[in-house]
Amino acid sequence: MKIKLIAIGKKMPNWIQTGIIHYQKQLPRELNFNLITVEAQKRKGNNIEKIKELEGELLLKASNDASFIIALDECGRQQSSKMFSNAMQNWQQNGEHVALLIGGADGLGNAVKQHAHQLWGLSNLTLPHAMARLLVLEQIYRAYALLSNHPYHRE
Secondary structure (H helix, E strand, O other), X not given: OEEEEEEEOOOOOHHXXXXXXXXXXXXXXXXXXXXXXXXXXXXXXXXXXXXXXXHHHHHHHHOOOOOEEXXXXXXXXXXXXXXXXXXXXXXXXXXXXXXXXXXXXXXOOHHHHHHOOEEEEOOOOOOXXXXXXXHHHHHHHHHHHHXXXXXXXXX
């Protein structure tokens, strides 16, 4: 199994980067996790739909070897941590190469949403995209902890 988190935007606040490094170190090698960042398109003077389309092309290109794609979108289905761990267990059993996609500041274009196998929502709250990355990575670690009976996840 491989898990890729593919996100638009390369610049992250230091505290986000510190959190990402922390959780990456906690993940076992067999999860084969990779964070891929794609350059955001220039917004000044450009059409928002065109920007989302261009960023979507970059996300889909970076996810071209994935057998299962999940687009993270505000309108997507909310997942609990247990639901996430059940999904991860299925990915492991099926040998899936999973790509989780996070769009840019204006969200995901329709092509990405249509290409994705599933749309997931992270929260009913609006999150900064940098925080969404950290949240997804923490949930990957939490799912691993649930599946391996690690005490990190407490009920």
